[in-house]
Amino acid sequence: MTIPLIVLAFFAAIAGLLNLPFTENLEFLNRWLEPVVGATQTQLHLSGSQLAIELITSSVVALLGISIAYAVYLKHKVDARKIELPLFANGWYIDSTITNFMGGLGRKGFELIAMFDKVVIDGAVNGVARATRGGAMRLRTVQSGYVRWYALMIGVGAVVIVAFVLSQVSFS
């Protein structure tokens, strides 16, 4: 593991050096995604104090990490195995975190929405289909084949049309 880490550290340091403000030509790593993000990319304009806060915060975080590593691995104040073993044995707790969230907290709400999709949205779609089929089933009994039934329907239709015409015509 040592040699791969040395190689990675070497290139990481090189990449860092390239981004130092020597000349713009060296900053090509910075411009890697410009075809994608370029035109809308804006720079934040920070005041001196804001910039100082940002710089101090990031430095403190970095120093904190270095000092924890120093205390654990060089001074042996804490047994490194106590931290490493459970962390690595549980794979950084990634799996269990996903399982815990999906198994508990998020689950109930998600299930409700999935149920909504099945019952309400798909139910509406299938409901339209069922209503069409149901309506057609009832309507088809109209086609009974009895001439007297058809005659009655023609009569009813004629009455409706006459009633409609009479209601529209004014005799003035």
Add this chain to the structure above:
Amino acid sequence: MSSMILANEAAASFPILPALVFLPMVGAAVLALIPRSRPEISRQVAILFALATGVLSIVMLCQFKTSDEHFQFTVSQMWVSSLDIKFFLGVDGISLFLVVLTGILFPIALFAAKPDNDPKGYYAWLTLLMGGCMGAFLSLDLFLFFLMFEITLVPLYMLIGKWGHGRRVYAATKFFLYTMLGSAFMLVSIVSLAVLAKAGDNGAITFDFTKIIASDNLATGTGRWLFLGMAIAFAVKVPAFPFHTWLPDAHTEAPTAGSIDLAGILLKLGTYGFLRFGLELFPEATVWFAPVMLTIGAIGIIYGGIVAAMQKNLKRLVAYSSLAHMGFAIMGLFALNMEGVQGSVLQMVNHGISTGALFILLGFLYSRRHTYEISELKGIAKVAPVFAGIFTIVMLSSIGLPGLNGFVGEFLVLVGTFVAHRWWAVVAAAGVIIAALYLLWAYQRVFQGEPDEANASFPDLRISERLVMVPLLVLIVFLGVYPKPMLDRIAPSVKRVITRMELQVDGFHEPVTQGGSQLGPIKELLHEPSSGHGATEGSAESGTSNGEHALAPIGVGVIR
């Protein structure tokens, strides 16, 4: 415009676009003529025709003029002269990669899966489907587009209904009726538009797309109604919330190749339709409907992700993830700026690649275990490491991991939407997290842990199956690391659409970033008052490796 078309016609000696449409259709006819006693040759014939079409689409890509915003390789043949209906094909930056995707994905789908019965019919329908998709992406005549759009329904209905699983007839009927219902609205819109646009000679009726967009005779209200008719058809096809419930059923019951092509190509007919026959045809209505469409997209992203997380069937899970991914495509379109629309086109292609690949892998899984149920699968990474490894890459591409193809489109869509409508982008960004959640959780349940008895003998991928995945994996990585060749070709046509929208719609300006200094020298280049559109596009053409010039294809959107 017409002189441009004529010039193109002269240049293209070989009618490559009609070949793209008709070669697969001829293949379907040849397949139909193969005697029943020789079913084994149908596979070879289908692959031959699909591969030849795929190669032609790549040739077309190579000959495509990068910086030309107009339709290229146009072919126009009068069909019904009294109504000015033409056989009119053309390709621009917007349809280019969808055509190439069709050319690539169909042969791969043929290689990846075999039917369990009656191969002759299966292959004939698949090749016909390929021709229909090509025709729909290439049509520049509204009538021809409608015809091709409808042609694609029949093969897929047959593929799901005959070669599908379980409740296949239910799924096929639902798919067919739902899409047909949407298309009915589109037909009304198309016919009304042809009559009302009065875009032909002396105000005559015409279905010619280029003539209609060159005219401006529609009343505002009419345009909005006609847009709505088109939008219903495309929203069903995409599918957009709440018209999506046919999709999980169709995907779950479809055979593997049907799922690949349905997710990879056919859903894009909807988003492509929105762009070509929504944004371009009805600019005013597009601007008016944009907030509604953005909301539909955003709901699709979140809702699709959440419902996907709760699915117990892997195919249903991927189907709902498509709802989320296509939500991004819709959102990008209706951000109505360069980043959004370009991102949307990229998202269409990338979703085709990664979801197509996911369905191929699910097909391999089904051929081994005969189930898609997550609860039946466990610990597969232990017994099939190569399968698990390839699945991981494709899954990460689908999640939108930076460095893989899915990221670029989603990111551009989010940037574009953020500039135009901040809060929609904020909501959509949460969808990216949900995508990671449902896919990683499914991966964990299916691939990790100790395999139980049923999964212990899961065979890893064969050489032929690995080879099928290679082109897709190459595309996933290449387009993720270096999307510039694609963006260069898409940008000019997208620019054309947005510029026209600005010209035609009073008070509409492309939403771009306000204030904020941009990357020093690049900003100066883009905001140089003396450099008009032409100058900047010229720098894009020259294709220099200089970082400033590399920006120009996107940058053109910022110039006022």
